[in-house]
Amino acid sequence: MSDTPVIGVLALQGDVREHLIALASADALARPVRRPEELAEVDGLVIPGGESTTMSKLAALFGLLEPLRERVRDGMPVYGTCAGMILLADKILDPRSGQETVGGIDMIVRRNAFGRQNESFEAAVEVAGVEGGPVEGVFIRAPWVESVGAQARVVAEHGGHIVAVRQGNALATSFHPELTGDHRVHALFVDMVRAVG
């Protein structure tokens, strides 16, 4: 891999554009991914914010779920925000019937744990591995992590709840760094992708 890794953004639904912009600012070559053959061409993948039920349905419908699981199992770096965090969880506490995840992080997530839209909020969050002070955490109908397994490392908490987790090459945050102009979390992920190459 060259110094400029190719990073896909799962583009079935959600705030794809904002992730593409954030990745480009963090010196990656960013492109949308909707098909298995597009997934095969990227060095790393972001699963954006959006509706986790919609995304997992479309992923299953268009034959992406298995290829996604396979690549994550094989160590492709992957970063999920909000709905993306839910898709990377090995287990959902309160899944909709038949809701499947990609998995990859040994954690149990609770969907919409921080409440409905009226409870959505912004707060400063310290993220382990991100230098230069707290990031602006934008939490929108956000999930939190109920518990993590031995392999997973908690990298951020807010209000006593786990809001960011890393396990190997997989990273997940409850909040949306892509909605802020601060791309340090994306830079951290781009570094993770470079390290694999």
Added chain:
Amino acid sequence: MSTLPTTPQSADSPATGTARVKRGMAEQLKGGVIMDVVDAEQAKIAEDAGAVAVMALERVPADIRKDGGVARMSDPNMIEEIIEAVSIPVMAKSRIGHFVEAQVLQSLGVDYIDESEVLTPADEVNHSDKFAFTTPFVCGATNLGEALRRIAEGAAMIRSKGEAGTGNVVEAVRHLRQIKNEIARLRGYDNNELYAAAKELRAPYELVREVAELGKLPVVLFSAGGVATPADAALMRQLGAEGVFVGSGIFKSGDPAKRAAAIVKATTFYDDPKIIADASRNLGEAMVGINCDTLPEAERYANRGW
């Protein structure tokens, strides 16, 4: 999304109802389909089909047209039943300028309020002050000036008005093309020309300049009004809509579950005619539809609001 002013914050005092949280919510809906539903059962069908949100209302626009009379906010019981039934976001409509209906919807915990021309306007001069709410608002627009006036009042998401309840996409196409063309024109203006453009658009100069710089609205733009088929939804996306609202088109059709899932597929793969073709097969009957040019002036919802 544009970079918004940073909200003062500390770890101890989370800020709710900020512009970033309101507009950011709409960003999460992009690429998706928001479906009109009248009860919990329809809401579940919509969620199972892959809707990113549902719009809870007592009567779909096609029935509002048929029944006539004054159309108002829906019964809180019905809205709460829908909130209980699904885990995706729930939106609901208030009348234009009826800020008390909006207060009620906020108290019910809906995730977005649609200040909608589909209901009978309550104020012929003023829209609601949307900054006064924690719940974000989506508003309809037929052109760029109207969209920016709504954003100036606090709208966190814009949709075309279209002509709801007709099953005819022609007006939504007109509105979306109008908005896109006006944005493209602004892109070509120099700074001197933007002041006059703002005056002409009857919109705040700061917003006009922001649009000229971004080349898009500072909030998410969806299409609404008249979408009845997978190809309609894909058309709106190819014309620049970031997602689609489908009202009467689903539950006024022969096989709502199948049509809903098909419209979701076509919205995601809007640029892939093969997938749109597959999604369009054997959907049963589409809603009958109304030709907009035979619609009397007084029955045109798009003329409501200003």
